[in-house]
Amino acid sequence: MHSEKVLNRLKTIEGHLRGVIRMVEEDAYCIDVIRQLQAIEAAISKTSALILEDHLNSCVITAVRGDSEQERERVLKEIAEVFEMSTKV
Amino acid sequence: MHSEKVLNRLKTIEGHLRGVIRMVEEDAYCIDVIRQLQAIEAAISKTSALILEDHLNSCVITAVRGDSEQERERVLKEIAEVFEMSTKV
Amino acid sequence: MHSEKVLNRLKTIEGHLRGVIRMVEEDAYCIDVIRQLQAIEAAISKTSALILEDHLNSCVITAVRGDSEQERERVLKEIAEVFEMSTKV
């Protein structure tokens, strides 16, 4: 279900994070570290949005068109939940 | 389509914001003003989540079940967009 | 302590919010309402940043240069707190 694109982005983020850990070990300037962490957060958010788009175009369509009302409600509730959560991180 | 609940929340937020304007006019302590603005942002986010939930349970279901592939794509794309945007505000 | 600029921005935001309340009353499209609310949140964040900048250049300088260690700690702790909170709204 997940595109290769998602995996590649996450691996890039992992490399970025390892770079920040090295910065901290080498006692880099605090503000530079914070800025790198903010860039990582922005990259993670973008990746989440990509995953959600995949999800909307696969599972959500299947569930909404399916016969199970319970399943449909579950899938739509999850989207509302991750949306609400996304405003807090 | 919009629940009374959404309208009431927005009116409460408007009252809260007017209170903050008064605080600024009366030269309240900066940090107290910032905290109130953060509380208002949190309340707006919660209201957006509520509106999205209503939307998922009405327009989105209709569009996904409908015959127009174009309409379905538009509706799902919008959700991915507001999700991505939500991580930036 | 607060610049006229802060007050003007907050009044503009209030006008924007009243416009959104009208949109909801007139049953505007959910996604359009959410987008307006996201724009309002972004404007509030910008205003908070402006207030913090004023604060850093007035109270914080006074406190850090002052003789009271307790007062200095309080002022710096507050900034760390609003920063942490800002990542959640």
Added chain:
Amino acid sequence: MHSEKVLNRLKTIEGHLRGVIRMVEEDAYCIDVIRQLQAIEAAISKTSALILEDHLNSCVITAVRGDSEQERERVLKEIAEVFEMSTKV
């Protein structure tokens, strides 16, 4: 300047991220992946706040008490900048 605590947190986050990459490789459910990414973002924000607190209690105090107005302005401007940025990620 950086506490051991900051380094440990970043290493924990790296482990968490590697776990999410594995989840994606094993085709885990989209929403579960998004939730884990949101947890990682929250952990990064908390770490940034910790770094800022260290920074306020070291460099900022030195700069504000120092004789260079230029240096003081630079340091305070940086804090306003990361605060403004923090509201966008």
